[in-house]
Amino acid sequence: PAPGPVALCTWDFGNATEKAWSVLNAGGNALDASEAGVRVEEANAGNQTVGLGGRPDRDGFVTLDACIMDANGNCGSVMGLEGYVHPVSVARKVMEETPHVILIGEGAAQFARDQGFEKRELLTEASRSDWEEWKETAEYQPIINIENHDTIGMLCMDWAGDICGACTTSGLAFKMRGRVGDSPVIGAGLYVDNEVGGATATGLGEEVIRTVGSFLIVELMRQGMSPQQACEEGVRRIMAKNRGRTDFQIGFIALNKQGQTGAYCIHPGFSYRLYNGEGHRNIPSETYLK
Numbered sequence: 119p120a121p122g123p124v125a126l127c128t129w130d131f132g133n134a135t136e137k138a139w140s141v142l143n144a145g146g147n148a149l150d151a152s153e154a155g156v157r158v159e160e161a162n163a164g165n166q167t168v169g170l171g172g173r174p175d176r177d178g179f180v181t182l183d184a185c186i187m188d189a190n191g192n193c194g195s196v197m198g199l200e201g202y203v204h205p206v207s208v209a210r211k212v213m214e215e216t217p218h219v220i221l222i223g224e225g226a227a228q229f230a231r232d233q234g235f236e237k238r239e240l241l242t243e244a245s246r247s248d249w250e251e252w253k254e255t256a257e258y259q260p261i262i263n264i265e266n267h268d269t270i271g272m273l274c275m276d277w278a279g280d281i282c283g284a285c286t287t288s289g290l291a292f293k294m295r296g297r298v299g300d301s302p303v304i305g306a307g308l309y310v311d312n313e314v315g316g317a318t319a320t321g322l323g324e325e326v327i328r329t330v331g332s333f334l335i336v337e338l339m340r341q342g343m344s345p346q347q348a349c350e351e352g353v354r355r356i357m358a359k360n361r362g363r364t365d366f367q368i369g370f371i372a373l374n375k376q377g378q379t380g381a382y383c384i385h386p387g388f389s390y391r392l393y394n395g396e397g398h399r400n401i402p403s404e405t406y407l408k
């Protein structure tokens with residue numbers, strides 16, 4: 119890969135990588151770029167899996183999860199945050215302004231308010247009507263579907279070669295109230311070790327948590343695997359624990375210190391956006407199931 123900055127994210131979120139790249143290219147650091155990149159999707163009401171316009175839990179509440187991790191191993195996370203469009207920025211404040219790593223629910227919302235974030239309604243008409251429709255047939259079970267994932271996890275490397283990342287989501291649509299997935303869990307939905315690289319995940323969070331997926335991938339890279347090999351092993355590990363169950367999707371992306379990237383997923387359909395010195399493109403992921 120060409121030397122210089124790298125920005126990549128789960129799925130085809132070209133506006134997010136564009137934003138991150140513009141921060142990096144102007145000399146900004148990887149932390150600012152990661153945050154700025156995922157904020158694009160948090161503010162995008164058309165993305166019903168992240169931030170504003172996210173699909174609610176089964177009781178009709180939009181509850182957001184996010185985390186961020188810097189090049190020095192500092193991290194911050196919010197879980198089940200309601201009423202704030204940019205949970206990643208609240209997570210960053212948790213990292214920078216408190217002695218803690220995670221704030222949840224009411225406490226996270228109180229902290230967001232105290233930090234000056236503006237409270238607003240996140241449930242859009244589109245997501246409300248999806249929820250109303252779901253309620254008619256759902257028998258109150260959370261949905262586990264293969265297609266409807268749009269969580270954004272982003273990894274950035276700046277001109278200094280430092281790697282940081284962020285991950286943000288409204289979680290599984292119509293999840294049980296209080297359910298938290300992998301996305302705000304350091305090591306599961308996101309992990310960065312600036313000596314080695316970073317990884318982030320999308321898909322059915324329960325399965326990523328069980329294998330501490332992103333941490334696993336970074337550790338595999340430490341032991342010499344390429345980002346591609348490490349993502350493949352991460353997915354294989356999940357499949358090995360599942361004894362044949364295939365009714366869910368997982369996608370991982372990873373970046374190492376050489377600027378190499380990789381991705382792997384269970385089902386066809388996952389891709390990632392990559393912006394580096396060689397250009398800006400959407401790259402279909404290799405898949406475990408052909």
Ligand code: SD4
Pocket residue numbers: 167266267268269270287288289290298299300301319320321322323324
């Ligand atoms: C979760 N990993 O809450 C998230 C869901 C997801 O696109 O990736 N949605 O389990």
